[in-house]
Amino acid sequence: MAGAAHPVRTLRDLVTSLEAAITLALADPKPRPVHHLRTGARRIEAQLELLALLPGLPRHDKPAGKARKRLRKLRRAAGRVRDLDVRHDLIESKSDEAGRLQSLFKHQRERAAKQLIGTLHKQQAKLTRALEDLLEALAPAESLALPAERLAALALDWYARTAPAAARQNHRQLHSTRKAAKLARYIAESAASTSTRSSARTLARTFESLQQSGGEWHDWLTLSDIARHKLGGSSRLAQTFARRCERSLAHYRRHLRSLPQRLPGA
Numbered sequence: 001m002a003g004a005a006h007p008v009r010t011l012r013d014l015v016t017s018l019e020a021a022i023t024l025a026l027a028d029p030k031p032r033p034v035h036h037l038r039t040g041a042r043r044i045e046a047q048l049e050l051l052a053l054l055p056g057l058p059r060h061d062k063p064a065g066k067a068r069k070r071l072r073k074l075r076r077a078a079g080r081v082r083d084l085d086v087r088h089d090l091i092e093s094k095s096d097e098a099g100r101l102q103s104l105f106k107h108q109r110e111r112a113a114k115q116l117i118g119t120l121h122k123q124q125a126k127l128t129r130a131l132e133d134l135l136e137a138l139a140p141a142e143s144l145a146l147p148a149e150r151l152a153a154l155a156l157d158w159y160a161r162t163a164p165a166a167a168r169q170n171h172r173q174l175h176s177t178r179k180a181a182k183l184a185r186y187i188a189e190s191a192a193s194t195s196t197r198s199s200a201r202t203l204a205r206t207f208e209s210l211q212q213s214g215g216e217w218h219d220w221l222t223l224s225d226i227a228r229h230k231l232g233g234s235s236r237l238a239q240t241f242a243r244r245c246e247r248s249l250a251h252y253r254r255h256l257r258s259l260p261q262r263l264p265g266a
Contacts, residue, residue: 004145005191005200007054008138011047015131018044025078026120029113031085038082041075044131046186053154057141063134070127077112077119084109087223097237101227148191152199159184159207171221174252178214181207210255217252220245 018040024033048064051057088105091098146154163180164173185207191200224245227238 004147005151006143006145007047007050007190008135008142008144010190011044011051011138012135012142014040014044014047015135018131019128022074022120022124026117026124029081029116031082034078034081034085034113034116038075038078041071041078042182043186045071045075046183047190049158049183050151050154050187050190051138053158054144054146057144058137058139060134060137063130063137066130067127067134070123070130073119074123074127077116080112081109081116083222084112086219087226090219090223093237093240095237097227097231097235101230101237104230146191148198148200151191152188152203155184155187155200155203155207158187169256174214174249175218177256178211178218178252181210181214185211206259210259213248213252213255217245217248220248 018037021033021037021040025037027033045068048068051060051064084105088102088109091102159180162183163177169177185204188200188204188207191198220241224238224241227235227241231238233239
């Protein structure tokens with residue numbers, strides 16, 4: 001079927017990609033392999049959300065639950081390393097205060113990377129087994145094809161039910177909206193490569209943009225809080241980060257308000 005997604009085949013491809021990312025991260029947990037590891041786990045989680053929306057699939061609740069549990073542990077361990085990489089790179093200043101924070105993040109990163117390696121060694125075999133069981137359970141639906149328009153509708157419905165609906169959200173809700181946009185993007189991208197003009201690709205770009213503006217705000221928020229705690233509220237660097245946080249929050253809120261009532265693909 002032209003312009004279609006193949007959920008089970010895509011899941012199989014994502015599992016293969018994740019296995020490669022695990023191998024690279026175990027060899028050397030540099031920023032890029034760790035980023036691919038975290039993203040790969042999240043994409044499989046998004047694919048599981050999509051599969052949960054589809055009727056008539058073979059029973060796969062039990063292996064899916066086990067896979068989610070292992071993926072969550074792996075993603076969180078990779079996320080701690082990735083977040084430290086992001087915070088380190090956000091600091092452009094060459095001041096003594098900046099050096100103190102970067103040194104702190106470097107030491108924390110070394111510790112988090114060791115913990116990630118330990119998590120990978122502990123979880124790899126269990127995760128592989130859970131994913132193999134999941135793919136085996138879903139094998140009868142290997143040829144299932146989903147039109148891009150239907151995929152876009154499912155991604156929209158999932159986002160609408162998951163993202164907080166309040167017009168003026170608090171920080172926790174704003175963070176939840178960002179995470180929902182990320183998974184909705186990955187769901188929509190299941191068919192995004194089939195056509196540059198498909199509703200799914202257009203929707204994926206919309207969610208990606210929202211995810212990025214929300215992510216920028218959250219990164220500056222976290223860095224600002226850490227700087228204030230470590231350097232004090234009177235620190236010039238902490239105040240600079242706080243201003244960046246305020247600007248990025250304003251941008252994120254404008255982005256949310258600018259979303260059309262009917263998103264692309266609706």
